[in-house]
Amino acid sequence: MKFKKIINTISISRDIFKSYINEGNVVLDATTGNGNDTLDLARLVGYKGKIYGFDIQSIAIENTKRLLTENNQLENVVLINDSHVNIDKYIDEPLDLAIYNLGYLPKGDKNIKTDAENTVLSVSKALNLLKGNGILVIISYIGHPGGLEEKEALEKMLNGLNQKEYNVLKNEFINQKNFPPLLYIVEKANHI
Numbered sequence: 001m002k003f004k005k006i007i008n009t010i011s012i013s014r015d016i017f018k019s020y021i022n023e024g025n026v027v028l029d030a031t032t033g034n035g036n037d038t039l040d041l042a043r044l045v046g047y048k049g050k051i052y053g054f055d056i057q058s059i060a061i062e063n064t065k066r067l068l069t070e071n072n073q074l075e076n077v078v079l080i081n082d083s084h085v086n087i088d089k090y091i092d093e094p095l096d097l098a099i100y101n102l103g104y105l106p107k108g109d110k111n112i113k114t115d116a117e118n119t120v121l122s123v124s125k126a127l128n129l130l131k132g133n134g135i136l137v138i139i140s141y142i143g144h145p146g147g148l149e150e151k152e153a154l155e156k157m158l159n160g161l162n163q164k165e166y167n168v169l170k171n172e173f174i175n176q177k178n179f180p181p182l183l184y185i186v187e188k189a190n191h192i
């Protein structure tokens with residue numbers, strides 16, 4: 001492997017999961033897709049933890065279920081075939097971490113993708129659900145139609161967050177071609 005540490009946005013998001021998720025944690029995967037993030041998260045929270053996994057496409061939920069079953073990790077995952085804009089209808093406990101891996105399903109229908117309005121609304125709801133010191137991770141892709149608009153709407157919202165309540169970090173590969181994904185990391189303040 002050419003790089004071993006700062007490989008790409010996905011590898012950095014996985015490093016964040018490893019650093020901040022503990023056994024027993026409650027985590028939201030707002031876009032389960034093919035289930036790669038969900039599997040990683042399920043292993044980290046362990047059998048005492050819980051993952052809420054959302055995807056708007058039934059094929060994505062099926063793919064995720066299959067991957068989790070093959071790896072014996074389905075038990076602590078609640079899979080919900082609905083838009084993440086409705087997370088507050090399903091989750092009424094505080095979250096330790098939330099991840100939004102935006103865009104479309106790899107190898108799937110590129111027309112079914114996350115969009116600016118619903119992403120911003122859902123992320124706002126996830127921030128409310130986060131515990132103090134909880135972490136939000138967003139991977140944003142700008143190379144497909146609508147991706148740039150989504151990123152701009154998201155950044156406008158994140159830029160406006162009160163710095164006494166949230167620390168917001170943006171991570172960007174600045175020397176790569178072909179629109180590498182952006183990574184946003186947010187920590188919510190703990191006032192206790």
Ligand SMILES: C[S@@+](CC[C@H](N)C(=O)[O-])C[C@H]1O[C@@H](n2cnc3c(N)ncnc32)[C@H](O)[C@@H]1O
Pocket residue numbers: 030031032033034035036037038054055056057060082083084085101102103104105106112113114115118
């Ligand atoms: C980049 S993929 C996610 C990849 C996934 N995390 C993985 O590890 O394989 C983005 C996913 O977002 C889903 N999606 C699009 N709009 C959504 C919405 N409003 N609510 C939930 N999921 C949505 C798509 O169906 C697609 O599966």
